[in-house]
Amino acid sequence: MKIPLSRPFWEKAEEEAVQKALRTTLGTGDGPNSEELSHQLKELTGAGFAIAVTSCTHGLELVMASLGIGSGDEVILPSFTMSSTANAVVLAGATPVFADIDPVFANIDPADVGKRITSRTRGIIVVHYAGMAAPMEMITNLARRHGLFVVEDAAHAIGASYQGRQLGAWSDAGVYSFHGTKNVSCGEGGAVITSREDLSRFMDVYRANGTNRKAYLEGIVDKYSWVDRGTSFFLSDILAALAVSQMKKLGEISRKRSQVAGFYTDFFRKFEPALILPQVPEGSDPNWHIYALRLPTPQQRTVFIREMRKRGVEVSYHYVPLHSAPMGAKLAKGKPVRLPVTDLISRTLVRLPIYPGLTNQEMEYIAASARGILDRIL
Known part of the structure; x- marks a missing residue:
């Protein structure tokens, strides 16, 4: 798959x-x-x-x-x-x-x-x-x-x-x-x-x-x-x-993405607190553009991404922080820029598939694939 x-x-x-x-x-x-x-x-x-x-x-x-x-x-x-x-x-x-x-x-x-x-x-x-x-x-x-x-x-x-x-x-x-x-x-x-x-x-x-x-x-x-x-x-x-x-059909798109997010949250909750799940800010009604997990260490994230991809599930890190990118370093002109939370999240965050057309069978497959990996690395 x-x-x-x-x-x-x-x-x-x-x-x-x-x-x-x-x-x-x-x-x-x-x-x-x-x-x-x-x-x-x-x-x-x-x-x-x-x-x-x-x-x-x-x-x-x-x-x-x-x-x-x-x-x-x-x-x-x-x-x-x-x-x-x-x-x-x-x-x-x-x-x-x-x-x-x-x-x-x-x-x-x-x-x-x-x-x-x-x-x-x-x-x-x-x-x-x-x-x-x-x-x-x-x-x-x-x-x-x-x-x-x-x-x-x-x-x-x-x-x-x-x-x-x-x-x-x-x-x-x-x-x-x-x-x-x-x-x-x-x-x-x-x-x-x-x-x-x-x-x-x-x-x-x-x-x-x-x-x-x-x-x-x-x-x-x-x-x-x-x-x-x-x-x-x-x-x-x-x-x-x-x-x-x-x-x-924006309402339908948001509703379907929310359903996928709900499935993920129900499934991955069993791996807390080692696995950090997304939280919704108070007063916020999100559109679930991204569903991202955070693993305890960068090494565990690397293994998770590699093994999920072996199983045909595309998961991914996200941004290389701009302050640590080559252009960011150029703009800093040698001055250190300390953003510890940004650095930590960028090294441990992983995004999961989320879109309206994701089927129940595919979601179950993603969950089963993730379970086998997380049981081993957490």
Whole structure:
């Protein structure tokens, strides 16, 4: 049996949506499907503006450009994240400052963030790891006291909420991913949400190669021209059609992933406390983008991954922490960056397959395979 780590939940509806888009649109950005996707995201999150983009990576770059950060500025973010989060800061000319994460949820630690704020700090980027809410009230209060912006890298978090509010909607701007591995998937794509009109206006120009294209389409100007710096971040309307179809069954996707997570938790609980299971933050309604276990030692994790893969089950570690990566070391300029929780979690965490199409037979096989290995190594 071969079981992948993730698989998109694409069905007949997605196929039909793409076929319709091929027949009825040019496939360019800001078509009817992009408009529908924007409407869906505003309805879901309550945000005033939602912009479809080519990826979460580009969405983060778009947000950093709109916030006007540049040389001499610092932005605090977790090291336990994709390089995209830090690259958005670097490409804007600013400096990423890495903060540690909490030992339970693997989200950025507000106490450590507070220690790293300086006169050069402009903002904080929060990552909702695995679709579990970061402590947004503490982060936003901290930012308010210091006059900082907050941005949510909600790549993992579409459909997840905290205190009844959707993740991504707690800050100046939130960014989602529709990558092929994400809960809502169109292969490659993403979206930015914000309720700040000033950011939205800037993004509309920047993502249109620095032109006032939107003003032209709305009849405000009689022709559009180059008015500012920019690039092209338009999501193809064909991919937007796929995303729209996925958004229509977001509730079903989240429910099915939650059922898989419940099965895993019921099964793996017998191996506690040696095995650390994922916990749900109080007030959080997760989307179970990731189900991750933590083994006691890196050596045990290595054995577990190797043996599960031998049995045809794809399990995996996650990020190499950015502060310890070659680019992170370059940015540190020889200064040591101590993030002990990040280092520990990155060396002991392992992700299990989780997606809506995972069958009961496959889940039982994963459990039986894991039992044989854990009984031996724990």
